[in-house]
Amino acid sequence: MLNCQEMPRYQCHKKVWALKIASIEIDPATGGAWIVPEDSYYARFKTHDGWAIRYKGGDDDLGYYVVYDDGYASWSPSKAFEDGYTRL
Numbered sequence: 001m002l003n004c005q006e007m008p009r010y011q012c013h014k015k016v017w018a019l020k021i022a023s024i025e026i027d028p029a030t031g032g033a034w035i036v037p038e039d040s041y042y043a044r045f046k047t048h049d050g051w052a053i054r055y056k057g058g059d060d061d062l063g064y065y066v067v068y069d070d071g072y073a074s075w076s077p078s079k080a081f082e083d084g085y086t087r088l
Helices: 078-084
Strands: 017-027 032-037 064-067 073-076
Touching: 064 078, 073 078
Parallel strands: none
Antiparallel strands: 017 032, 017 064, 064 073
């Protein structure tokens, strides 16, 4: 039988590096991707191989490329990222 109690809630307090994605080209051979950031100050860059496995974006929301303190790189949908983080 499932426990019907609500799970505990958590508030994020992490600091991350992130860029909103303007365009992306996934390399199916390596699972990496070339990302063009929305902010034109930043150059196009290549992610590490396998990064695209976690990428769930689409034409309606390319989301954010996110890097955590330990170097782990991930993807976040725009709304979830913008609701949870404020630029420093």
